[in-house]
Amino acid sequence: MYVCLCKGITSSQIQQTIDAGADSLRDLRETLGVSTQCGKCARTALDLLRQAGSDQ
Numbered sequence: 001m002y003v004c005l006c007k008g009i010t011s012s013q014i015q016q017t018i019d020a021g022a023d024s025l026r027d028l029r030e031t032l033g034v035s036t037q038c039g040k041c042a043r044t045a046l047d048l049l050r051q052a053g054s055d056q
């Protein structure tokens, strides 16, 4: 499922990045480009981070 349409990033790509050590929206932004355009994906990206046991 696409989380970030602007950058074409899927939830599994985000999950893999979290598994690889990303623990903040900033990390995801820097690594994948998530939430660098319209920002609509930020909430979902944060939810994925929370599910992984991280905050922010």
Ligand code: FES
Pocket: 003, 004, 005, 006, 007, 034, 035, 036, 037, 038, 039, 040, 041, 042
């Ligand atoms: Fe991610 Fe627009 S959907 S920046």
